[in-house]
Amino acid sequence: MGFSAIAFFVYAFDKAKAQRGVWRIQESTLHLFALLGGWPRAAVAQQLLRHKSKKREFRTVFWGTVIIIIAGLLWLYLESDGEYLRFLF
Template identity: 60%
Template sequence: MTNKKPAKTGNSASPQTNSAQKSRPQNNRAQNSRTSNNRAQTNNRAQSSHTQKSNAAASGSSLMPLLLVVIFLAGLIGAAQQHMLPYGIAGMYLTLSLLTFIAYAIDKSAAKRGKWRTKESTLHLLALMGGWPGALFAQNVLRHKSVKASFRNVFWLTVVANLAGLGYGIKTGAVDMFI
């Protein structure tokens, strides 16, 4: 007795093929389109995920500077209430912070409209004089001047210089002139 295997032809169904595969016509173009769409969706998800991670990282990183602003201003007000610091100093920081925030908002608006911009040196001068809490708040809330590394480096130098000046003024008693 000879065992003969059935010959395989393109039209005959093999034992592994199920009935759903037999009844479903294979359309390569539709399958390629689905594959392309799946790739595009995967790429869009990856980009969206990257954007969400960037936004999450940005919001996570923006939480710390905002917390710094709140703690610093609350500390100034608390020190003034405890008569450790003149109210004028706290008022100066609050006023300059508000003015600096407004300057950033105006500059952001001008940038969007393609109009005349505020000089970076003006924004740095405002931060150096005591408006850095407002500048930091504006950078994080308005998302303005928050990416350019050279600007941010100079900005942080103005923050350090301002705080050093405040510390020196407190230590030497020079801030008492504002009483």
């Protein structure tokens, strides 16, 4: 199971905890899952579960992380003629 699927479950777990009013997962941990490649399903979880979707500061950091990831992948692709990214596809 990749980080993207794990990220979705972490968001769902945190949402359930929020609804019960108990200890929560730190936002930095949610951002770490996004940074490690979990951002696609984390974005889906935000919308589907309506979790962290209204918190502006969180969304700003989240989408900034996504931009950094995409920029890094684009840079790797352009600098290596695609050699470093072949393992992803």
